[in-house]
Amino acid sequence: xxxxxxxxxxxxxxxxxxxxxxxxxxxxxxxxxxxxxxxxxxxxxxxxxxxxxxxxxxxxxxxxxxxxxxxxxxxxxxxxxxxxxxxxxxxxxxxxxxxxxxxxxxxxxxxxxxxxxxxxxxxxxxxxxxxxxxxxxxxxxxxxxxxxxxxxxxxxxxxxxxxxxxxxxxxxxxxxxxxxxxxxxxxxxxxxxxxxxxxxxxxxxxxxxxxxxxxxxxxxxxxxxxxxxxxxxxxxxxxxxxxxxxxxxxxxxxxxxxxxxxxxxxxxxxxxxxxxxxxxxxxxxxxxxxxxxxxxxxxxxxxxxxxxxxxxxxxxxxxxxx
Ligand code: PDD
Numbered sequence: 476x477x478x479x480x481x482x483x484x485x486x487x488x489x490x491x492x493x494x495x496x497x498x499x500x501x502x503x504x505x506x507x508x509x510x511x512x513x514x515x516x517x518x519x520x521x522x523x524x525x526x527x528x529x530x531x532x533x534x535x536x537x538x539x540x541x542x543x544x545x546x547x548x549x550x551x552x553x554x555x556x557x558x559x560x561x562x563x564x565x566x567x568x569x570x571x572x573x574x575x576x577x578x579x580x581x582x583x584x585x586x587x588x589x590x591x592x593x594x595x596x597x598x599x600x601x602x603x604x605x606x607x608x609x610x611x612x613x614x615x616x617x618x619x620x621x622x623x624x625x626x627x628x629x630x631x632x633x634x635x636x637x638x639x640x641x642x643x644x645x646x647x648x649x650x651x652x653x654x655x656x657x658x659x660x661x662x663x664x665x666x667x668x669x670x671x672x673x674x675x676x677x678x679x680x681x682x683x684x685x686x687x688x689x690x691x692x693x694x695x696x697x698x699x700x701x702x703x704x705x706x707x708x709x710x711x712x713x714x715x716x717x718x719x720x721x722x723x724x725x726x727x728x729x730x731x732x733x734x735x736x737x738x739x740x741x742x743x744x745x746x747x748x749x750x751x752x753x754x755x756x757x758x759x760x761x762x763x764x765x766x767x768x769x770x771x772x773x774x775x776x777x778x779x780x781x782x783x784x785x786x787x788x789x790x791x792x793x794x795x796x797x
Contacts, residue, residue: 484575513645515589625746633666652676
């Protein structure tokens, strides 16, 4: 029996290769290249319960990144954007109907695509069907105390490969960094490559100095979070100057504020790095402004989606069920 993945249902309904099945019954052959080689990609997208419905947040951007990821590793995208949206909607509906997800509960969609099942051999096999897995589980955002006090982070050398722009399921480097944080009673490990900031084990990292927000530029050394573009937009909305630039370890340690971002964390202030306070040691004004703007963006997108759904036909609104 698998471990409980959801507080509501220990056995959510998942999608695997064309079927909706309980997670405990979902099986992939051991020769799946995801298992054998970590040969696959994934996506993690929030589905908020807001404005009397459930709406996916920034789903077009998540699906565009998924398309880039499969493209970069030579897998043909198994679905169109509309197909993915419908599929996520089906998994949401199945879990809500089975009582595994409350309609008022925020959720997270996890999508994984691997190259498929083939006799073991490193190079791409011919004629295999990708394995497609979709799971929707409750999302637990950071709590008010974490936002009010900020979180502690540690740092380490970034020893991962140089294709960090691919959202690959080959996550051992990230797993080791997350474990390093856990062993040091920290929330996240912030990584440096050759003295330059890259990112966290599962988040992007931002710094504020003298009111200017900055982050490492988009490159193969980081995963471009969907929150990267979002935070650029939000900073413009809040009249906060943003600069994508190389950030040295010394810059980061002298920052007034450090912020981490991801689908599951939204934005969170880092108030301690390697045991030293960040700036004043308290969450800063730029974090507060970005957090408030983020919440407004969620509501605005949910309102627009609900408005759009009202004007759609029944068949189309099923597509917008998420
Ligand atoms: N991780 N960088 C890395 C290495 C990540 O794993 C993530 C997200 C991000 C932020 O991306 P986004 O803003 O799109 O969530 C940056 C997800 C949440 C995960 O692996 O569960």
